[in-house]
Amino acid sequence: MGIIENINKVFDHRIRLGIMSILMVNDQADFNRLKELLDVTDGNLASHIKGLEKEEYILVEKQFIGRKPNTRYSATKLGKAAFKKHINALEQLILKKGLK
């Protein structure tokens, strides 16, 4: 079954899916912005970000704004491609089940 293979385990979680959704349509977002949009705790968000970073789906850029550390995230080409594949698979699954 080709469709099931295309379902990406990495995106099998609400927060990771959310992070990718946001980074697909925004060039970049910082930690607080993600936190605000996803409505999650710091620790929870950080661990899911790490997961995506390990897969090289997102790029992490650390910098300072004045004296405050600021971390910005953006989706990599690999991440965008993987996410698109995942969404297509989701849509096909729903379509198939709907037809039955």
Place this chain on the structure above:
Amino acid sequence: MSELDYLKDISEIKNLMNKSSRFISLSGWAGILAGVYALIGAAVAYYLVANSGRAYLILDGYVFRLILLDLALIAILSVGTAILITTRSAKNDGVKIWDKTTRTLLMSFLVPLITGGIYILIILQQQKYGQTGALMLIFYGLALINASKYTFSNIKYLGYAEIILGLICACYPGYGFWLWVLGFGIFHIVYGAFMLLTEKK
């Protein structure tokens, strides 16, 4: 995961994409009212100039200042109405009105617009009146297109229309007033009505 979960995933993705990148669409009413204000303002300006004893507008202090005031009122009323309507619909949808997307939207709209406004004031000081209407249309169109990246609406088409009209206006400066009425009055009303119709669907 069941198919219900997949469906939930997809709607969650859509929701987050919209919330994070695009500002809620401006209502058609904002467009229609902006057009109406422009028409009223234009009628006032026409009346002022017609009764000033001259058939054209020059920087002769009083009338000119009234017309600037007239323009400022149109702009403030239009923007105020848009903000009011948007805030209300945002509250109904439970969306935060003042976040990063809104700020980016406002900045990308205001930078070309204010640049144009200052530029027009500068060339007016240099006694160049002929291109005022054209410049207002062109800079407004550029502001709309620049801001359209952060809205849902097809507002960029209104922007293109304003720019084309502005360029035509630049070729025929004598018709500046009427092309201004067309661009800021009629175009807004048509666009607003179109938006209302598509919203209903």
